[in-house]
Amino acid sequence: MTDLSGVTAVVTGGNSGIGRAMAVGIAKAGGAVSIWSRNADRNAEVVDELRALGATAMAVSCDVADEAAVADAMQQTVTELGPLGCFVANAGTVAPASQVVDTTLESWRAIVRTNLDGAFLCTREAARRFVEQGNGGSIIVVSSTSSRYGAAGLASYASSKTALLGLSRTLAVELARHRVRCNTLIPGWTRTGITTHLQEDDRFMAATTARTPVRRWADPDEYQEIAAFLADPKLTFHTGNEVVVDGGYTVF
Template sequence: MSDLSGLHAVITGGNGGIGLAMATGMARAGANITLWARDTAKSEAAVAHLGGLGVKAQALMCDVADEEQVVDAMARSVEALGPLGCVVANAGTAAARPLVETTLADWRGVMATNLDGVFLTCREGARQFVEQGTGGSMILVSSMVSRFGAAQQAAYAASKTGVLGLARTLAVELARHRVRVNTLVPGWTRTGLTVPRQEDERFMAATTARTPVRRWADPEEFEKVGAFLADPSQTFHTGNEVVVDGGYSIF
C-alpha cells in the first residue's frame, strides 16, 4: 500500500470519472488534494467526498486551455495546501465527428484542452518542482485510442497520441530534477465522457467482446493505480506507460 501522507496532489479534471478515482486513491493513502475543474457543483461534491477521507481537499475553478488560469491555479494551489508533490494532467474532452465534417475549430477545441492543457499543466508543475528542489511525480492521462484509433475521433486520437510523446520527453528532461513522469493509458471505462458510447448497444457489444475480461472498467478501479504512480518511494519508475485496459491491447 502506497503511503502518501502529507503529499499534495493537484489533479485536473479531478471532480469525476478517472480523475476523481485517482484523487480518491491518493486521499485514501494520505495525500491532500487540489482539484482543478470547471463544474463548480461537481467540484463541491468531490471535495466533500475527499474531505470525508480525513485529508485536506480543495477545488479551484480552472480551464486548463487558458494559460493565465493554469498559472494562477498552480500558485493558489501551493499557497493553500503547501509544496507540490504530484500533478495529474487528466482533464480531457472529445467530440465525435466524421473527418470530412470536422472543422479547424472542432480540431483546435479538442487540442486546446487535451494537448495544450496538458502542456500548460505540466509546465507549471515542472516550474514548481524545480523551484522547490524536492522532486515529485507527474501523471499524464492518455487513452487506448492513441494506440488503436477510433472512427470519428481524429482530434481526440491525435491529442492523446501527442500526450505520449510529451510524457516521454518530460521523463528524460526532468529526471535530473528527480521528477518522475509516467502515462496512464486507460481502456474503455464508464465515465461521463463515454456516455454516448455506452448508449450504443452495438459498440458496447463489440468492445466488450474484444476485451478479455469481458466488461468495461469502473472508474474506481483506477484508485490504487493513481496512488502507486504518485508514490514518492518509487524513485526509479519513470518514462513508463501504464496500460489498464482489461487486456484489450493484447487480444
C-alpha cells in the same frame, strides 16, 4: 500499502470519472488533493467526498488551457496545501463523432486546446514548480487506448491523446535530473460520463466487451490504486513508463 502522507497532489478534471477516482485514490493513501476543473458545483461535491475520507482537499475553478488561470491555480494550491508533490494531467474532452473529411478546423482546435494545450500548460507549470522546489515529484499524464489505434470519427481526440505520449516521454527525460518522474496512464473502456452515449449503444458495448479479455468495461474506481502507486515518491526509478489499464484490450 502506499503512504502519501505529506504529498500534495493536483488532479485536473478531478471532479468526475477517472479523474475523480484518481483523486480519491490519492486521498485514501493520505495525500492532500487540489481539484482543478471548471464546474464549481461538481468540484465542491468531490472536495466534500475527499474530506469525508479524512483528507485535506480544496478545489480551484480553472480552465486548463488558460495560461494565466493555470499559474494562478498552482499558486492557490501551494499556498493552501504546501509544496507540490504530484501532478495528474487528466482533464480532457471529446467532440461529437465526425469523419476527418467533415471535421472543421474550429472543432479540431477546440479538442486539442483542452487535451493537448491544456496538458502542456499544466505540466509545464508543475515542472517549473518541481524544479524550483528541488525536492523531486511525480507527474502523471492520462492518455487513452486511442493512442494505440485509429479512432474512427474521433481524429482530434485520438491525435491529442497520442501527442500526450510524446509530451510525457520528454518530461520524463528532461526532469529526471531533478528527481521528477513522469509516467503515462492509458485507460481502456471505462464507464464514465464522457462515454455515456457509447454505453447506450448495445452493439458497440457487445463489440468492445468481446474485444476485451476480461469481458467487461472498467469502473472508474478501479483507477484509485494505480493513481496512488504512480504518485508514490518512493518509486524513484519508475519514470518514462506507459501504464496500460485496459483489461487486456490492447494485447488481444
